[in-house]
Amino acid sequence: MPLPKFPQQGGCHCGAVRYELTAPPLGVYNCHCTDCQKMSGAAYAMSMPVRTETLVQLSGEVSIFEKVADSGRRVQMVSxxxxxxxxxxxxxxSPEMxxxxxxxxxxxxxxxxxxxxxxxxRMPWIEIDAALVNYEGQPPSREPLYAAWSAKHGEA
Ligand SMILES: [Zn+2]
Ligand SMILES: [Zn+2]
Structure with a gap:
């Protein structure tokens, strides 16, 4: 699937919050950590790192929940x-992300x-494609994931 034209738009279920992504992401991967499982109510969550300046909120009001990861890193979850x-x-x-x-x-x-x-x-019934860039835990760096995305789609 080729990349679409940017900006791309998105938003929440009720339509109050709308946002725009003005440039392609750095990558996309699935996270099978237990926090993502709990917070998504699913077996894994999809994560798409983007540069902060490329994500523009257009409307609506957000609420923020601050989660502290096992590593001690604080992450704000925006809903x-x-x-x-x-x-x-x-x-x-990493406020630039x-x-x-x-x-x-x-x-x-x-x-x-x-x-x-x-x-x-991961759940035992989830099959991981060995041809992808996979990590048992937290990747030491996301660069290999970004490189795989760039190889697939060209430089962002
Ligand atoms: Zn909403
Ligand atoms: Zn996760």
Whole structure:
């Protein structure tokens, strides 16, 4: 699936919060960590790191929940104040980045993950494609995931 034209728009379930992504993401991967499982209510969550300046909120009011990871890193989770749809995270350790939840884009057919992280806590019935960039836990760096995305789509 080729990349679409940017900007791409997205938003929450009730329509109050709308946002625009003005440039392609740095990558897309699945996270099988237990926090993502709990917070998504699913076996894994899709994560899409983008540069902060490329994610523009157009409307609506958000609410913020601050989560402290096992590593001690603090992450703000940004949701629609009205319907609760979580749309992106703000990692306070890397303020130049946002982690968008790609299922909130109006069209995410082009968002095919290039890897998996925290595969050691994946559900036993989830099959991991060994050809992708996979990590048993937290990757020491996301560069290999970004490189796989660039190789697939060209430089962002
Ligand atoms: Zn909403
Ligand atoms: Zn996770």
């Amino acid at each position: 629609c104040a009205k319907c609760g749809t979580r749309m992106w995270n703000v990692p306070l350790s 946002r982690t968008l939840r790609p299922g909130t884009l109006d069209d995410f057919s082009w968002v095919e993950p290039v890897g998996n992280i925290w595969t050691k806590s």
